Amino acid sequence: MSRPDRDVIVIGAGMGGIYAVHRLTRQGLSVLGIESAPEVGGVWYHNAYPGARVDLESHYYCYLFDDDLYREWRWSERYAAQPELLRYLKHVADRFDVRRHFRFRTSVVGARWNEDARRWVVETDAGDVVTGRFLVCTTGQLSKAREPRFPGLGTFRGRWVLTSHWPQDGVDLRGKKVGVIGTGSSGVQASTAIAAEAERLVVFQRTPNYSVPAHNRPADPVLHAELSRDLAAVRRKVAAAPAGNLTPGYVGRAADFSPKRRRELLDERWAFGGQPMLTLFSDQGTDLEANRIVGDYVRDKVREVVKDPVVAERLVPNAYPIGTRRLCVDTGYYEIFNQDNVTLADIRSDPIRRITPGGIETRDTSYDLDVIVFAIGFEAFTGALDGADIRNAAGELVSDRWRRGPQTYLGLMTAGFPNLFLITGPGSPSVLANMNVHNVQHLDFVGDLIDHARERGADRIEPTRQAQDEWTAHAAEVARPLIRRQVDNYMVHVNKDDGSRIFIPYGGGFHQYVRRCHAVAEAGFRGFDLR
Ligand code: N01
Secondary structure, eight states: OOOOSEEEEEEOOSHHHHHHHHHHHHTTOOEEEEOSSSSSOTHHHHOOOTTOBOSSOTTTSSOOSOHHHHHHOOOSBSSOBHHHHHHHHHHHHHHTTOGGGEEOSOOEEEEEEETTTTEEEEEETTSOEEEEEEEEEOOOSSOSBOOOOOTTGGGOSSEEEEGGGOOTTOOOOTTOEEEEEOOSHHHHHHHHHHHTTOSEEEEEESSOOOEEEOOOOBOOHHHHHHHHHTHHHHHHHHHTSTTSSOSOOOOBOGGGSOHHHHHHHHHHHHHHOSGGGGGSBTTTTTOHHHHHHHHHHHHHHHHHHOSSHHHHHHHSOOSSOTTSSOOEEESSTGGGGGSTTEEEEETTTSOEEEEETTEEEESSOEEEOSEEEEOOOBOTTTHHHHHTTEEOTTSOBHHHHTTTSOOOBTTTBOTTSTTEEETTOBTBSGGGSOHHHHHHHHHHHHHHHHHHHHHTTOOOEEEOHHHHHHHHHHHHHHHTTOGGGGSOSTTEEEOTTTOOEEEOSOTTOHHHHHHHHHHHHHTTSTTEEEO
């Protein structure tokens, strides 16, 4: 039988794709990367909206696999902004010479598993067909934008844009009347930056989200030097951390502390800033009372910052418990509502009716706008896979198999789709973990698994049904106590027929997940059927 064109085809040149090509070529595999954008960067290429910035500290949200790379790159800020992140990813791509393995400006429009030839047959929009033994999807979990489907959008005379596919040549917002729809992480960041630039900003909020200050500042050279001294130890520690980074963790259960001490601890976390607000009390993710204590603290902060009490009450996040959706991390978000040029439109009580040639019409009000910014989220987890039309030998999409929720082994492979690797997929910690660390962990596992199979003369890898069922049951079990499983958002799959809810990422923590992956590898990659 002829050999496939490549050992591995990698889809996507974001943080995961760059490392995939580096890791897999380094172990001697022939690799072709395919990327629709003209450049590396993935989400950090496309999400070029004003204010886009990482919400984990840059000292940890970067590649840790290469000591010299880590030591030589100096972040300018504690939380790097999108242009700097993109510069970093281009630097890494150059340093490890990965670009020559990529076809840019090329989209995968179909991929089929050919069982007889044991290979993936991949078609691109350039009309090429290329075959690969393995298909590695580093397509991201939050990369396929949700389409704005608002009546009348086609009639709008101004310009409309998506935060997730911001025009690379920018959008001039100076002196413009701008509307932002959506108040998740993207909308909060974009609104904060746009408020400083636009003549008028209207923020269209359906659900008030929790946002905590980042307290961004110049990067700390002492911390960088400290971490650089022993990167092997840093790698060990992040692998043993619940979210794959070394920010402050749990201090104990909320009930272990007096109200006065709790308040001090909350003040300290607030002063630290960012996501660690979710890792203060060990029971705030599982106990509603512990959660309420943290939620009330943030709600009071909103009331302290926003001067108009009516606007403040609309912004107060009380629709769901804190941390059950992704926490927003901001740089002065609530403060913008004290500016004369900013209006909050509460579209829960006064819903959008239609988009008109001149702006947005709600049930009670009409907003005159030059630009509409959609920050309405993503077709999470399966959007990019379906977009590439990846099908097994029976012609099924992964999402066809996952109608009642994702089924995977280790969040990495799914039965019925041999040799297909879903990097940071459903059933892995995925969006709950530090993505750089997680990508590297997953791709090291994949590299080792391919080597293991080849040493045994196998070129076909598929998880067994039993291993997949056991992993899916285990993931459901660890998610059972989590309050966040009860709250609708992109991390929860709800079955319409019986209302059953499946928490999509692995909720047991990155540390537990890594431990289990090690155990699987040490047991000869137990649960994978090699042929
Ligand atoms: O998307 P989202 P996002 N009419 O889905 C609203 C990562 N990220 O792009 O809550 C009106 O969170 C929707 O309202 P509701 C991060 O993991 C990271 O902001 O459904 N509104 C919500 O307010 C994050 O979690 C960074 O009622 C509509 C918003 O749009 C993930 O990406 C930065 C609507 C969507 O929020 C996604 O964040 C950015 C409609 N028809 C993103 N449809 C950082 O690292 C939706 N909405 C900082």
